[in-house]
Amino acid sequence: MAWTRNVLRVNLTQGSCSTEPLNMEWAEKYLGQRGLASKYLAEEIDPACDALSPDNKLIMATGPLTGTMAATGGRYSVITKSPLTGAIACSNSGGFIGNEIKNAGFDMIIFEGKSPKPVYLLLENEVATLCPADEVWGKSVWETDEILHTKYQDPLLRIAGVGRAAEQGCLYASVVNDLHRAAGRSGVGTVMASKNLKAVAVRGTKGVGNIRDPKAFFKATNEGKRALAENAMTGEGLGALGTQALMNVINEVGAMPTRNMREVQFEGASKISGEAMLEPRESDGKANLTTNAACFGCTIACGRISTIDPQHYTIVNRPEYMGNSGGLEYEAAWALGSDTGVDDLDALTYANFLCNEDGYDPISFGATVAAAMEMFELGAITTKDTGGLELKFGSAEALTKSAELVSTGEGFGKDLGLGSKRLCEKYGHPELSMTVKGQEFPAYDPRGVQGMGLAYATSNRGACHLRGYTVSSELLGVPVKTDPLSTEGKPDLVKAFQDATAAVDSSGLCVFTTFGWTLEDIAPQVDAACEGNWTAESMVEAGERIWNLERKFNLDAGLTAADDTLPERLLKDAAKTGPAKGKVNELGKMLPQYYEVRGWTPEGVPTDATLERLSV
Amino acid sequence: MVRELQTSGASNAQDGASVKITFKLYASLTPLLPGTGTDHATGVEVDPGTSVLDVIDQFKVPRESAHLVLLNGVFIAPEERHKPLLQDGDTLAIWPPVAGG
Ligand code: SF4
Numbered sequence: 001m002a003w004t005r006n007v008l009r010v011n012l013t014q015g016s017c018s019t020e021p022l023n024m025e026w027a028e029k030y031l032g033q034r035g036l037a038s039k040y041l042a043e044e045i046d047p048a049c050d051a052l053s054p055d056n057k058l059i060m061a062t063g064p065l066t067g068t069m070a071a072t073g074g075r076y077s078v079i080t081k082s083p084l085t086g087a088i089a090c091s092n093s094g095g096f097i098g099n100e101i102k103n104a105g106f107d108m109i110i111f112e113g114k115s116p117k118p119v120y121l122l123l124e125n126e127v128a129t130l131c132p133a134d135e136v137w138g139k140s141v142w143e144t145d146e147i148l149h150t151k152y153q154d155p156l157l158r159i160a161g162v163g164r165a166a167e168q169g170c171l172y173a174s175v176v177n178d179l180h181r182a183a184g185r186s187g188v189g190t191v192m193a194s195k196n197l198k199a200v201a202v203r204g205t206k207g208v209g210n211i212r213d214p215k216a217f218f219k220a221t222n223e224g225k226r227a228l229a230e231n232a233m234t235g236e237g238l239g240a241l242g243t244q245a246l247m248n249v250i251n252e253v254g255a256m257p258t259r260n261m262r263e264v265q266f267e268g269a270s271k272i273s274g275e276a277m278l279e280p281r282e283s284d285g286k287a288n289l290t291t292n293a294a295c296f297g298c299t300i301a302c303g304r305i306s307t308i309d310p311q312h313y314t315i316v317n318r319p320e321y322m323g324n325s326g327g328l329e330y331e332a333a334w335a336l337g338s339d340t341g342v343d344d345l346d347a348l349t350y351a352n353f354l355c356n357e358d359g360y361d362p363i364s365f366g367a368t369v370a371a372a373m374e375m376f377e378l379g380a381i382t383t384k385d386t387g388g389l390e391l392k393f394g395s396a397e398a399l400t401k402s403a404e405l406v407s408t409g410e411g412f413g414k415d416l417g418l419g420s421k422r423l424c425e426k427y428g429h430p431e432l433s434m435t436v437k438g439q440e441f442p443a444y445d446p447r448g449v450q451g452m453g454l455a456y457a458t459s460n461r462g463a464c465h466l467r468g469y470t471v472s473s474e475l476l477g478v479p480v481k482t483d484p485l486s487t488e489g490k491p492d493l494v495k496a497f498q499d500a501t502a503a504v505d506s507s508g509l510c511v512f513t514t515f516g517w518t519l520e521d522i523a524p525q526v527d528a529a530c531e532g533n534w535t536a537e538s539m540v541e542a543g544e545r546i547w548n549l550e551r552k553f554n555l556d557a558g559l560t561a562a563d564d565t566l567p568e569r570l571l572k573d574a575a576k577t578g579p580a581k582g583k584v585n586e587l588g589k590m591l592p593q594y595y596e597v598r599g600w601t602p603e604g605v606p607t608d609a610t611l612e613r614l615s616v
Numbered sequence: 617m618v619r620e621l622q623t624s625g626a627s628n629a630q631d632g633a634s635v636k637i638t639f640k641l642y643a644s645l646t647p648l649l650p651g652t653g654t655d656h657a658t659g660v661e662v663d664p665g666t667s668v669l670d671v672i673d674q675f676k677v678p679r680e681s682a683h684l685v686l687l688n689g690v691f692i693a694p695e696e697r698h699k700p701l702l703q704d705g706d707t708l709a710i711w712p713p714v715a716g717g
Binding site for chain 2: 231232233234236237238240241243244245246248249252253254270274275302330331465466469471472475476477478481484511512515578579
């Protein structure tokens with residue numbers, strides 16, 4: 001079954017930990033991880049509750065393939081109600097902690113209530129203890145990691161925690177695990193800190209057994225690995241340049257959101273690209289990229305390990321930042337770079353280090369700084385507000401200083417921690433917030449990739465590329481090439497991507513496998529591992545069920561079809577350069593059709609027939 | 617016929633009989649492009665009627681590695697690549713299989 005069938009329930013208010021059986025009926029309908037934990041959340045909390053109150057819960061969930069020998073089978077997700085969007089949040093992370101939770105004997109950890117004092121959870125093979133966090137509260141994620149590793153003298157202890165940003169109420173704080181992997185989006189770290197929960201430290205040595213059909217599982221996972229190795233993208237491309245291979249591609253196609261999405265191409269793109277990360281620098285002859293890296297069980301290894309130029313102004317006389325750490329992924333490089341107009345690769349790498357060190361989402365952070373820069377240019381924000389900081393587009397100093405302020409929540413860092421939507425409202429320019437449902441955009445301008453406009457507008461966690469990555473089809477030709485500038489067929493394409501992704505996100509696998517795999521490759525692995533009759537079709541159906549469950553949660557939380565929209569800038573201001581020149585995003589053409597193919601009313605509400613068909 | 621542009625921009629072709637394009641190779645293909653800076657681009661002069669495949673072959677880009685082919689940012693499907701599409705001032709950019717997110 002690949003399931004331990006155990007759920008750890010941690011009541012933080014009472015300080016108690018208990019074990020209960022996993023609801024297998026739900027597991028057969030919602031698979032695991034994103035789907036199954038969303039079901040638990042929807043059943044256990046009032047969707048209208050205050051996300052930062054003790055009424056909200058936070059679930060760390062693995063999938064059936066987490067901890068198994070399936071390629072990339074090390075993922076876990078953090079599911080909660082988001083303080084940034086008010087919608088359901090599910091942030092997925094790799095690294096090693098997901099595998100460790102499973103090996104400690106649990107499929108899922110549910111945190112409820114709020115601890116009267118800061119605590120961390122120590123989990124050692126089914127023994128769960130809440131420990132006072134006095135020595136780590138107020139510390140960064142990196143310091144916390146070091147203190148706990150020193151204390152327990154176990155290098156294999158896996159730690160996920162929040163940094164000072166979360167403690168200070170930054171609304172897009174992440175939960176960072178293994179130093180530089182993160183459940184990054186939607187402020188899941190903010191919720192964790194609001195519960196006075198600093199970290200989860202896990203050591204598991206029980207192994208993951210209970211595979212339903214071991215022989216079939218061996219065969220399916222081996223075939224899967226071969227397919228990934230033989231595919232040029234997953235076998236070679238992602239390992240070489242990582243996701244950062246996209247920087248020049250997206251700029252060339254004119255879909256690179258630049259300077260708070262005023263433009264669609266960035267003149268400095270090549271300087272902050274994956275290729276630039278390979279070029280030796282003058283000071284020490286080393287390249288920014290030291291090596292690639294893999295999460296647990298991953299044969300793709302897209303991770304980036306980088307150093308900052310030791311002579312860069314950000315780290316002079318600061319040896320603690322001179323070593324190797326998690327380098328730039330495309331999303332971070334875009335948000336910290338193009339969106340702020342900064343083309344200083346080392347400044348971006350430094351800001352990215354700080355996002356990991358103190359746990360906050362580089363996408364939301366970069367996009368919020370970009371919005372602040374635009375308001376600074378307009379005079380709506382002045383040096384009086386920023387404490388003297390000249391927030392100009394293109395200023396590396398402005399970017400890195402902003403990161404330092406958000407890390408600690410000091411000065412203007414408090415405002416930047418509000419996220420783009422609340423910041424723009426505060427300074428009187430709500431129209432300059434490039435967000436959907438309060439969450440900042442990722443790295444594809446929907447004027448140049450039409451389907452992504454619909455994917456952003458309808459994403460259940462606000463603007464997000466990982467809820468339906470039609471870029472794969474529209475720009476990269478996987479599984480089939482479609483025209484990025486046309487709206488034709490996009491409602492069906494978006495739905496297909498959304499449903500399939502929801503299933504993959506619920507399996508314990510990394511979504512990047514889908515550059516080399518279809519659900520036809522994934523289903524046999526899931527089916528051999530656990531209960532349920534898992535075929536490509538039943539996985540798509542589970543994905544659709546999950547999508548509708550999330551939608552229902554959001555509607556119950558008070559969101560409506562009016563929230564399925566894009567900022568005016570993307571709907572009214574045409575792209576100025578590139579292939580999309582003269583184009584806006586034509587969301588209005590796609591949205592009604594999307595509701596229809598989803599089986600929703602024109603108001604975006606799943607019909608009774610749809611809910612019944614999917615037995616949500 | 618495909619010629620690399622000299623820095624002087626001197627051309628062997630008769631006036632009006634050739635087109636100049638910008639040619640870019642990225643990721644693992646970059647080393648196939650002589651003498652480029654961080655912009656991965658070089659000027660190329662081609663005869664009218666030259667196809668994308670002619671340029672790909674001239675620069676010894678293995679055809680199977682020319683995965684993502686963009687002419688002025690617009691994807692050129694494999695079945696279009698033998699056609700005489702190149703016009704003066706065009707930018708032709710090519711990637712091996714790349715992915716991301
Ligand atoms: S493909 Fe990249 S993100 Fe996904 S599991 Fe592998 S290393 Fe981690």
